[in-house]
Amino acid sequence: MAGDLASYQVAKATADLKERALSRAAELYQHHAIAQKDYEQAQADAASAQVALNQARDQARILGIDPASATWSSHVDVRAPRAGVVLDVGAAAGEFSKSLGATDPLCTIADITTVWVVGDVLESDVAAVKIGAMAQISMNAYPGQTWQGRIAATGDVIDPMTHTMKVRVVLANPGFLLKPEMYGTLSVVRSTSEAILIPDSAVVREGMSAYVFVKKADNQFEKRDVTPGRSAGDQVMIKTGLKTGESVVSEGALLLRAAS
Numbered sequence: 001m002a003g004d005l006a007s008y009q010v011a012k013a014t015a016d017l018k019e020r021a022l023s024r025a026a027e028l029y030q031h032h033a034i035a036q037k038d039y040e041q042a043q044a045d046a047a048s049a050q051v052a053l054n055q056a057r058d059q060a061r062i063l064g065i066d067p068a069s070a071t072w073s074s075h076v077d078v079r080a081p082r083a084g085v086v087l088d089v090g091a092a093a094g095e096f097s098k099s100l101g102a103t104d105p106l107c108t109i110a111d112i113t114t115v116w117v118v119g120d121v122l123e124s125d126v127a128a129v130k131i132g133a134m135a136q137i138s139m140n141a142y143p144g145q146t147w148q149g150r151i152a153a154t155g156d157v158i159d160p161m162t163h164t165m166k167v168r169v170v171l172a173n174p175g176f177l178l179k180p181e182m183y184g185t186l187s188v189v190r191s192t193s194e195a196i197l198i199p200d201s202a203v204v205r206e207g208m209s210a211y212v213f214v215k216k217a218d219n220q221f222e223k224r225d226v227t228p229g230r231s232a233g234d235q236v237m238i239k240t241g242l243k244t245g246e247s248v249v250s251e252g253a254l255l256l257r258a259a260s
Contacts, residue, residue, distance in 0.1 A: 119186030120164035139184035
């Protein structure tokens with residue numbers, strides 16, 4: 001960045017010099033003391049120097065430097081366009097960099113409040129992996145701790161060497177516990193049997209028993225004992241007591257219980 005400051009100073013000095021040379025050439029040309037081509041050359045030199053100055057000024061402003069400031073320093077504060085965590089620093093203290101002309105970034109900043117967990121699924125399990133399916137993640141750095149998420153994307157190709165497919169799970173990362181490049185295990189939760197899922201609010205529980213109200217006709221409902229299974233979010237699996245296609249009361253079941 002010191003190079004950008006020096007470049008601006010050199011460009012400004014050159015532009016001032018060429019501008020004074022142009023003024024002298026204009027005065028000499030009016031008195032027929034120089035040829036027209038010499039006057040035109042002075043004009044071209046001044047214009048070229050002004051272009052170089054404008055470029056140096058633009059680079060300085062991109063770095064947050066006020067070219068009109070009377071105070072110059074070899075250190076410049078560069079503000080990131082957004083908040084984040086520094087993942088990599090590509091420059092050392094005291095290293096000379098041309099800034100905008102550099103091929104490598106000075107540093108890499110990322111927002112890790114949300115992270116991607118990318119895993120490989122065996123080809124034999126591809127049919128069971130769907131977008132939106134529940135996944136469980138455990139990290140080598142945190143034994144015994146797990147994270148729950150849903151598959152956000154799946155790959156479109158199979159790796160010819162490992163015969164696996166890429167899957168991606170998006171996780172919230174409070175406290176920044178999950179770090180980039182961590183190793184862990186991604187397990188896709190899959191059901192081994194068919195079941196009926198209904199809203200958890202439809203199940204009325206009394207002691208060790210549970211029941212739902214099944215719609216039989218307009219304003220007619222049947223109280224039906226059921227056996228609930230595992231919960232999945234705001235839904236619950238019903239093992240016995242219901243058939244596919246039956247309608248249950250999901251809101252107001254408690255009112256029906258009072259009425260019955």
